[in-house]
Each structure stands twice: as structure tokens, then as C-alpha cells.
Amino acid sequence: MAGAGFSAAEREAMKQRAEELRTTKGLKGAAKKARELEACLDAIDALSGTDLELATMLHRIVTEVAPDLTPRTMYGFPTYAREGRTVVFFQPASKFDTRYATISFDEAAALDDGVMWATSYAVLEADEEVERTVRRLLRKAVG
Template sequence: MNATTDGTGFSADEKAAMKQRAEELRTTKGLKGAAKQARELEACIDAIDALEGIDSEVATTFHRLVAEEAPDLRPKTMYGFPSYANADGKVVMFVQPKSKFDTRYPTVNFDEHANLDDGDMWPTSFAVVALTDAVEKRLRALVKQAVS
């Protein structure tokens, strides 16, 4: 993430992400059930459609994998990231595009509600620099494990 010039406070990118999250919450305020889910799905698809290059490839493929392997998860956005939440609305996994914070690669991330626990330490974020068959296979396995 980009740092502020004096090393204190939030960067401009972080402030923009917070404003985006506030807007996400405003757009679903008062909505319930199917109407809220439809609005959140639309926002997720719009977020994916706005991406380019490897960001688009990863987000599009991950969206398809989640739909195939974890159909009970609900697409939405979180800080503008394509995200997937459980029935309680808790985000389980999301894609952080490299373009969001001008990083070297997009990441696929799993939050605490993902069932990836493996002993005393395990990875929850995966950098993707190329979308190969092996990468897609690994992502599919992670999605399956996360919701098992």
C-alpha cells in the first residue's frame, strides 16, 4: 500500500478504499433478502468487469470457481474487492486486484471464516502472477477446502 508522505495516517489509496466501503454499505442500506443479494451480486460483477489484465483474469476465474465449488457463498464487494460471503454476511474469500493499491500482483485471500486451518500456522493470501491450469486447480481446491 502507498504510504503517506510523512509516514502517519492513512494513504490516499486507503482513504479511497474506506470511502468505497462506505458507499457499498449505503447502496444496500434498507435492502433485505433477494433485493440485497441482487444488488451485491451486481456490484461484484461490476467490480470484476472494471478490471483489466491479470486482475480481470484472476477475478473472473475465481468468481467462476466460487460459483461452481461454493454456490452457497454470496458474491458482494468489500472495499471494492470482489468478495464472497457466507449466509451471515461474513466475507470468507476475496480477490484483491493489483491495481487497487498499485502492487506487483493480485492476491486471492481467505478470511477467518475459511476452513483452511492447518496446525499452528497456514497461508491465507495467495499471489497470482499467471493463471495457469495448475493455479486454477489449486484455487479450486482452496475454495472447496474453505467451505468444507
């Protein structure tokens, strides 16, 4: 059946996740956090163009606004978590050859606003307005 199963990019993401888990297996405390930070920075450094600008911007904002979040990767994406639960992550456009990158907030983010609210944002460029919006959202997300 045509179109069934995972794409090559999805399979690669799953392999990356398995590798992420292997590289931190048995590590605890500061050693685990250091390895996860290194992986996050490596994932950002591997990007180029707008993806690199956006991921760098998000990393800087997280460091300034929510330094208690732990940088790591999930499926090769730069990700920031609190107590092991993802709060925010960056999905580069280049990962799945999409026309825009996304900054997404997971369930641990306190963005609740009534019975429906946005958790994922398409981003085309890193500019001052995007930075202000991400800062505001992150402040709300971490309470």
C-alpha cells in the same frame, strides 16, 4: 510526520466501503443479494489485464465449487461470503499498485492446518495450476 495516516488509495477504499453500505441499506433478502451480486460483477468488469482474468476465474470457481457463497464487494474488492462472513476475496494488483494480485481467505474459511497456515496467496497469472490450487483451497475453505 511523513508517512503518517492513510494513503490516497486506502482513503478511496474506505470511501468505496461506505458507498457499498449505503447502496444496500434497507435492502433485504433477494433484493440485497441482487444488488451485492451486481456490485461484485461491476467491480470485476472494472478491472483489466491479469486482474480481470484472475477475478473472473475466481468468480467462476466460486460459482461452480461453492454456489452457496454470496458475491458482494468489500472495499471495492470482489468478495464471497457465507451468512454475512467473508470466506474469500480478490485484491487486484492495480488497487494499490502492487506487483501481484492476491486471493485471500478470511477467518470463516476452514483452512486450519495445525497451528499455522496460509490465508493469502500472491498470484501473477491465471493458469491451469492456479485454477487447480484455488479450486482445492476453496473446497477446503467451505468444508
